[in-house]
Amino acid sequence: xxxxxxxxxxxxxxxxxxxxxxxxxxxxxxxxxAFRPSILLSLGWGAIAGVAMVALGRxxxxxxxxxxxxxxxxxxGIGPMLTGENTSAFARLFGAVALGAGxxxxxxxxxxxxxxxxxxxxxxxxxxxxxxxxxxxxxxxxIVLIPFYVMVMTSLKNQSELIQNPLDFxxxxxxxxxxxxxYDELFTQFNFGTYLFNxxxxxxxxxxxxxxxxxxxAYAVARLRFRGQAAFSRSILLIYMVPMxxxxxxxxxxxxxxxxxxxxxxxxxxxxxxxxxxxxxxxxGYFRGLPAEIExxxxxxxxxxxxxxxxxxxxxxxxxxxSVSLYVFMIAWNEFLLAFMLLDDPSKFTLTRGIASLNSxxxxxxxxxxxxxxxxxxxxxxxxxxxxxMTKGLTAGSVKG
Amino acid sequence: xxxxxxxxxxxxxxxxxxxxxxxxxxxxxxxxxLVVVLPLLAxxxxxxxxxxxxxxxxxxxxxxxxxxxxxEAAGDAATIRYRLRNSSQEQPIGAxxxxxxxxxxxxxxxxxxxxxxxxxxxxCALGDWAPGTRDTLTIPVTIGQAYFDNGLRPQDSPAxxxxxxxxxxxxxTFTLDNFARVFSGDEFFEVLWVTLFYTVFGTIGALLVGLxxxxxLNKSFRGQGILRGLYLFPYxxxxxxxxxxxxxxxxxxxxxxxxxxxxxxxxxxxxxxFGERPLALIMVTIFEIWRYFPLSFLFILARMQSIxxxxxxxxxxxxxxxxQQFWYLSVPQLLGILSVLFLLRFIWTFNKFDDxxxxxxxxxGTRTLTVNVYEQAFAVSNIGAGxxxxxxxxxxxxxFSIFFLKYISQEEGL
Numbered sequence: 001x002x003x004x005x006x007x008x009x010x011x012x013x014x015x016x017x018x019x020x021x022x023x024x025x026x027x028x029x030x031x032x033x034a035f036r037p038s039i040l041l042s043l044g045w046g047a048i049a050g051v052a053m054v055a056l057g058r059x060x061x062x063x064x065x066x067x068x069x070x071x072x073x074x075x076x077g078i079g080p081m082l083t084g085e086n087t088s089a090f091a092r093l094f095g096a097v098a099l100g101a102g103x104x105x106x107x108x109x110x111x112x113x114x115x116x117x118x119x120x121x122x123x124x125x126x127x128x129x130x131x132x133x134x135x136x137x138x139x140x141x142x143i144v145l146i147p148f149y150v151m152v153m154t155s156l157k158n159q160s161e162l163i164q165n166p167l168d169f170x171x172x173x174x175x176x177x178x179x180x181x182x183y184d185e186l187f188t189q190f191n192f193g194t195y196l197f198n199x200x201x202x203x204x205x206x207x208x209x210x211x212x213x214x215x216x217x218a219y220a221v222a223r224l225r226f227r228g229q230a231a232f233s234r235s236i237l238l239i240y241m242v243p244m245x246x247x248x249x250x251x252x253x254x255x256x257x258x259x260x261x262x263x264x265x266x267x268x269x270x271x272x273x274x275x276x277x278x279x280x281x282x283x284x285g286y287f288r289g290l291p292a293e294i295e296x297x298x299x300x301x302x303x304x305x306x307x308x309x310x311x312x313x314x315x316x317x318x319x320x321x322x323s324v325s326l327y328v329f330m331i332a333w334n335e336f337l338l339a340f341m342l343l344d345d346p347s348k349f350t351l352t353r354g355i356a357s358l359n360s361x362x363x364x365x366x367x368x369x370x371x372x373x374x375x376x377x378x379x380x381x382x383x384x385x386x387x388x389x390m391t392k393g394l395t396a397g398s399v400k401g
Numbered sequence: 402x403x404x405x406x407x408x409x410x411x412x413x414x415x416x417x418x419x420x421x422x423x424x425x426x427x428x429x430x431x432x433x434x435l436v437v438v439l440p441l442l443a444x445x446x447x448x449x450x451x452x453x454x455x456x457x458x459x460x461x462x463x464x465x466x467x468x469x470x471x472x473e474a475a476g477d478a479a480t481i482r483y484r485l486r487n488s489s490q491e492q493p494i495g496a497x498x499x500x501x502x503x504x505x506x507x508x509x510x511x512x513x514x515x516x517x518x519x520x521x522x523x524x525c526a527l528g529d530w531a532p533g534t535r536d537t538l539t540i541p542v543t544i545g546q547a548y549f550d551n552g553l554r555p556q557d558s559p560a561x562x563x564x565x566x567x568x569x570x571x572x573x574t575f576t577l578d579n580f581a582r583v584f585s586g587d588e589f590f591e592v593l594w595v596t597l598f599y600t601v602f603g604t605i606g607a608l609l610v611g612l613x614x615x616x617x618l619n620k621s622f623r624g625q626g627i628l629r630g631l632y633l634f635p636y637x638x639x640x641x642x643x644x645x646x647x648x649x650x651x652x653x654x655x656x657x658x659x660x661x662x663x664x665x666x667x668x669x670x671x672x673x674x675f676g677e678r679p680l681a682l683i684m685v686t687i688f689e690i691w692r693y694f695p696l697s698f699l700f701i702l703a704r705m706q707s708i709x710x711x712x713x714x715x716x717x718x719x720x721x722x723x724x725q726q727f728w729y730l731s732v733p734q735l736l737g738i739l740s741v742l743f744l745l746r747f748i749w750t751f752n753k754f755d756d757x758x759x760x761x762x763x764x765x766g767t768r769t770l771t772v773n774v775y776e777q778a779f780a781v782s783n784i785g786a787g788x789x790x791x792x793x794x795x796x797x798x799x800x801f802s803i804f805f806l807k808y809i810s811q812e813e814g815l
Contacts, residue, residue, distance in 0.1 A: 024665070122723070136617040137628075144632055145631075148643075154649060165660070166652075166655045217429035220422040220426050225419070226419035226423065239437055242437060242798070244754065246440075246774070247440045249787055273432050273433065305421055355639075365649055368645055369645070375642050376638045376642045379639065380637065383633070
């Protein structure tokens with residue numbers, strides 16, 4: 001295996017498969033036209049190109065030659081990627097050049113240290129790792145983006161377009177504002193404005209109530225000495241482990257009997273309790289990390305404990321509070337099970353419950369996807385804007401699904 | 402000189418601190434007790450009761466009253482009519498009675514022998530009622546002028562009914578049928594097997610994929626932050642949104658995935674990804690991996706970035722190859738966080754409900770224990786059986802947790 005003339009073609013062949021599948025899927029999704037990778041031809045051409053790049057080196061000239069060769073065989077219809085008969089010439093050329101260029105550039109990087117003859121272990125493994133890295137980037141980006149891409153694009157199309165060619169995600173920009181018809185209908189006919197407001201209001205209330213309960217609790221667990229402290233901090237984690245569906249059943253019964261089902265306040269009462277253990281767990285970890293000396297100085301100077309929490313601990317833990325708030329907001333915003341079980345009245349739906357109500361055969365599915373986009377965009381925007389807090393918050397305490 | 406020794410016992414300061422601690426914790430403890438501990442106890446209670454969704458509404462006496470006879474002037478005769486029925490067709494109500502106030506201006510002529518009149522207050526005792534009983538009571542009255550003057554009609558003062566109905570939740574009938582039902586037949590073992598498959602492969606898969614992603618991003622380059630944010634998307638997006646996106650992507654008739662597969666010639670006919678055994682189970686497991694790899698990725702990455710780079714430099718000097726460095730240096734360092742993640746994720750995947758519920762609704766061989774709770778309680782309307790499944794889940798979790806606490810206390814971090 002550790003021979004330049006073996007490593008080169010094997011990695012070349014495999015890399016060609018990865019790239020031709022990628023380009024074919026990308027072109028299909030972008031144009032809706034028929035592109036498909038050919039595994040056998042990919043193996044063959046990839047191996048040949050790999051050998052060439054090992055034997056001739058990876059100079060600019062070789063790269064350009066490989067690019068042109070691959071693009072040419074694709075255009076001739078015997079390349080690693082095949083196209084249907086009706087594919088437009090421009091799309092074919094674009095795909096061919098993209099595949100050729102992608103391969104020529106990235107394969108040169110992968111085979112960087114691979115020379116004809118015997119390879120050292122470092123050189124060989126380096127090449128394999130670069131291959132895997134490239135594969136990983138493509139793989140992860142694809143699996144993450146494709147569902148979201150499908151979500152957004154579906155929401156912009158109409159039923160007949162979707163059924164005609166499910167692969168065609170190209171958008172007719174000339175339609176202008178009519179593209180957003182599903183969104184318009186959701187807001188005007190399906191009350192999504194109210195749902196959006198409900199979700200937002202409930203999530204914000206949940207954050208405040210959670211913090212009001214969790215801050216004192218976390219402080220007590222982290223700082224104060226009392227009997228049962230260890231047992232308590234451990235049982236937080238245990239409560240965290242009780243599945244919601246087990247609790248949802250009695251909660252449903254209790255809410256049905258007390259008339260809290262179908263009410264805004266019922267939801268506002270129940271959401272914080274599901275988030276308090278998480279928040280408490282995250283915050284106590286942070287409080288423990290704060291230097292106790294500052295607080296002790298405050299105590300010496302005559303502040304009461306509560307004043308110490310308010311004037312010293314809280315200002316110091318603002319970043320943690322931001323993380324926790326974001327995380328709690330995310331949980332409340334995304335919560336589905338309780339909203340689904342406890343809310344039946346369309347005027348009180350949260351966004352997730354509203355989307356669930358769109359899942360019927362009578363409502364076109366671009367509405368369903370538009371609803372999903374409406375629910376996803378705010379949380380994504382918040383997340384990307386405050387990514388640092390979010391990642392910190394997630395690592396600090398979120399083991400919860 | 403007396404022996405000097407440190408003070409023992411709890412001093413006043415320590416006591417005050419403990420009091421404050423409990424004071425700060427009380428709200429949380431109360432809330433958690435109300436919403437976690439109480440429902441848990443309720444689940445055990447319900448699991449040994451024969452109770453259906455319909456039984457949640459206790460039977461009650463429904464009463465309507467009106468004045469018959471269309472009186473026009475003082476001295477006319479009329480009757481007050483009470484129509485009563487038992488709202489339940491299945492359960493009896495004992496000692497049914499009602500009280501009402503007869504408006505001014507109406508003079509009662511004859512009184513039904515089940516009723517008694519005290520001033521204007523009428524009270525009637527109707528005895529025990531079988532399920533579905535209906536009864537009508539009429540009281541002839543003479544109209545006085547006052548009736549027209551004050552305009553108060555009999556139905557303006559609502560009658561108060563009373564009856565002893567046994568609430569299905571609180572009565573003392575117990576049964577083990579729920580558990581017998583849950584454990585009987587092959588169904589239970591299928592559910593158990595599906596749960597295990599989903600949990601084990603979902604957890605391990607998410608860990609491995611997360612490890613791979615963390616290895617990719619464990620170096621600094623331009624765009625690393627963006628990619629890291631991007632790879633967290635599946636976890637951050639609302640589950641309902643991504644689940645429906647998957648359903649539409651893999652739709653057997655008009656899904657893009659199927660169109661792609663047909664076009665590439667992988668398969669000759671469309672594949673029903675979420676509707677066939679055993680493919681549906683594999684798909685929901687893949688969805689689970691897809692949705693939760695970001696979490697393991699984040700934790701593993703955080704741990705990786707805290708590993709000392711000196712170690713890798715010296716290994717490099719000694720001639721260790723990249724794979725050897727990974728296997729002999731990184732893996733042992735990551736073992737702690739990997740096992741913690743495995744345990745936690747295992748429990749959480751075991752608890753997962755929304756994902757499968759949204760993707761397949763538990764059909765096509767994807768019914769896990771948690772989905773079974775919903776299925777029994779709401780689809781079959783047998784709340785008792787649902788609770789019994791919940792008890793089984795809780796038992797499993799308790800076992801995991803004991804193991805987990807024993808193990809985790811020696812582990813780092815969490």
